[in-house]
Amino acid sequence: MSAPLLPDETDLAILRALQADATRSTPALGRELGLSQPAVWRRIRRLDEAGILAGRKLDLDLEALGFGVTVFLGVKLGARGRVSLDDFERAITAIPEVQTVEHVLGLYDYRLRVVARDLADFERVLRRRVLTLPGVGNVEANVLLSEERLAGPL
Structure with a gap:
């Protein structure tokens, strides 16, 4: 090896x-x-x-595409025994507005980055898609006000 x-x-x-x-x-x-x-x-x-290049991606200007709101959701699963993490991850990644799904340690089980056209559109995504998933307990939303892109150190 x-x-x-x-x-x-x-x-x-x-x-x-x-x-x-x-x-x-x-x-x-x-x-x-x-x-x-x-x-x-x-x-x-x-x-x-060597696997150092993890892929190539295209960064889109979400605002130019009509997605004016980005919200970070902290999701705490409620019924641990009833829904597996794999089932939740499969269901949440099927929602197109959910851009990233991160399994985290801390107050919440997952951190999601969700994009929407406006706050009303975000409310629709939250109520009709995210909150209806089995196992979802507590959810906290943080609306992105601005974002600075800082390249990570190598």
Whole structure:
């Protein structure tokens, strides 16, 4: 069994550049980092094969798409014995407005990020979709006022 890949400073520079803009070409990255295009491509492929690149995603401007409200929900399951965590996770991830589902330790069992067109739309999602799921006990909502995107340290 081989040792896990530990990224060096060049790998970290490539990862930071891709985090900022994953659409940049390998020649552009190479010019920026002082590497050849094949060297950048080999390093990206190695990082991908090692599982360090967990995927590629497109960030959408939710407000431009008509989703003006983001709410974080803390969900405490009420009937632990009656509904399994897998059943709850399967049901909650089927709701399209629920963007993220995080199983957490603390006051709540789950933290959800929910988007809606406006507060009335959020109330509809909450009442008709979230609160009707089996096992849902206590729910706390926090409306997002603003968001600052800070890149995490590598």
